[in-house]
Amino acid sequence: KLLFEDGDAAGAITKFKRAYELSKEPRLLWNMAVCEKELRHYASSARLVARYLNEGGERLTAENRSNAEATRQALRGFYSELTLKQLPAGARVSVDDISVATAPISEPIPVDLGKRRVRVELAGYDVYERAIDVPGATPVELAVSLTKSVNSASLSIASGGAQDVISLDGKAVASGHWEGTV
Secondary structure, eight states, rough: HHHHTOOOOHHHHHHHHHHHHHHHHHHHHHHHHHHHHHHTHHHHHHHHHHHHHHHGGGGGGHHHHHHHHHHHHHHHGGGGEEESSSTTOOOOOEEEEEEESSOOOOOOOOEEEEEEEEEEEEEOOOOOEEEEEOOSSSSSEEOOOOBBBBOOEEEEEEEEEOEEEETTTTEEEEESEEEEEO
């Protein structure tokens, strides 16, 4: 709490996370949510408030629940739900260089408002990367179009004699010497 009161929300959340890992005390989720809000990580703050309400159970008073619900509703205006269309299974999704999901994804991804960079990676495909403007409170859809990677290499073949035939994929391409991209 001293770190937070001193303006160090990033340091405070680190301590609150560790305390939660050790104790599983749901009220620490509220403290983490407040830190995330101060860091302008609104979607993360909303997820933590939802966990606080869910895990808090009977430990939360009616006033605690009311405050948390009001906070969750207020935060809703500061992030959007991102739905990715045409995402192949196994594709890894990151937003602003933070890994957020691996396909298949059953629910939209909460993304903070502002300019965000969405990156999708899948072995055998070129990286898909798009900048999006997230308005907050409005769902965002993005159709992902992955392109198969084209791997090529340079090849140089020199035979022992000028009359030797050089074949590539069963087709004669030169005699004696050949260079090209395959």
